[in-house]
Amino acid sequence: MATSDKGKSLLICLGAVLLLALSWALPASGFLNPYIVQVLMYVGINMILTMALNLVNGYMGEFSVGHAGFMAIGAYVSSIITVAVLPRELAPWLFPLVLVMGGLAAAAAGLIVAYPSFRTRGDYLAIVTLAFNMIVKSVLENLEILGGPRGYLGMPRLTNLVWVTAWVLITLLILRNLIYSNFGRGIMAIREDEVAANLTSVDTRRVKIIAFLISAFFTGIAGGLFAHVLQFINPRSFSILKSTDMLVMVYLGGVGSLAGSLLGAAIFTVLLEVLRPLGLWRWVLGPLLLVLLMIFRPRGIMGLREWRWLQPVLAFGGGGQGPTAPGPPPA
């Protein structure tokens, strides 16, 4: 058993390296045209957003509808650093650090939302997150120094497919490791039955803080990546519509599933691109899809299930979340 586990880990590492190599080689060799590369970057950024939101909405069962607020904070903070703080030549080298700064700023904001979640749940927390999203947006609109409603520009195009791929892999790894740990089980216990979770000694306050911090952090990272593809951001990019898109991707791919997050993000992003000729009507798609999903398939494609290769293996007894759980114990 141990050897095959090692083999599996090795295979996954190889796959990751191969993916990174491809994400460098394919654009560099001109094999993929810049438009396709751009779409792929959006797919990756949306994967990060979806996994991060899934942690709170899918795994923990809260209902955040304001994650675009975290994304905005990550985008603005990282942009300010690359435009106004760092010398132009240094920016490309320090880009990962810049993104982390944006992520940390978003995580700090995550705390603000985590605290109300101690007392309120469901609809009320949804309203808190909605308010948070609107506050962030209107603060940005009123900060003339950041361009106000006109937006902020001048960022170098630091995001490339390699960085996006790397961050997708990092997000995937960290979230997977979190989910298949005591903390992850605590997060899911809150979804299942918060009172019972407390009564099985889960420190639900601490667990909620952890979930919101990590979710907001990666949402902020995605915001930074987004800002440095587009090289231009304005408060409207981070409106409720953006949050709605994230929700659609979560509920399309499947709640409580990393595999589902990857699928949901890929399908939705490509769909939006294909439907570009629809123009403004395209924006109806997200909310409409969300309503239909909630009614007809509330758990999405992969709801509460996980691809086997995404589950970590312990020498004994494995992950154990969802029906695809570990085998029997050794004799």
Place this chain on the structure above:
Amino acid sequence: MRQILEIIDLSHNFGGLRAVSDFSLTVGEGELVGVIGPNGAGKTTIFNLITGVFRIAQGRILYQGEDITQWLSNRITAAGIARTFQNIRLFKDLTVLDNVRLGAFSRHRYSLMESLWRSSNFREQEERLTRRAYELLERFQVAHYAGVPARNLPYGEQRRIEIARALISQPRLLLLDEPAAGMNHAEAEELIRLIRELKEEFSLTILLIEHQMRVVLNLCQRVTVLDFGETIASGPPQEIHHHPAVLEAYLGRDI
């Protein structure tokens, strides 16, 4: 005998309803004490007060001499008071294994960072925990369900898993809320045996709520009888059984 739990003048109101009224009870280490009473007498409410589900406005609770009256649920459980529920409250979409492992949440000794990097300490502890969970599942003859979502299990198995989830936290005091509910005669007999065994095996103190008089008479060393939130009698089960106030409270009711 050292006292493990001391409930002093506990009262609780729901709106205008006095669900528990000046309830006092002392439980010594290693005792098995029963709480009985007709429907709506306030039994479950007392468990909810002990475990911090409801805030306590009147009265005090001491656990091992320490005042836990205002503690949060998770802290109370971590300190060694575990419970089961009258209406089973398993984490339905989680596997049986995860349900049981969650019982030991407060027992892990690795940091968040360690779990994110999967340090060797993390792996060792997770392995030990998983092994322990399997041992308990085997003890309750449900190990073959380990990977199955709890919701898919028959009622009796779910009850046993709830007990396993409570036991993995290594409690000193176990609160069982009508463990024999919905069981027939044979199953109840089996349960009585199991509770006796567990008590010895895990050196537990047990506070038991029960409807079935047979179970109480068989198991408990001491019984407290509630009616409409009031304590109407307490003492050894044989005496209680013939106590006039108890007979009246149960008159015409299923005993």
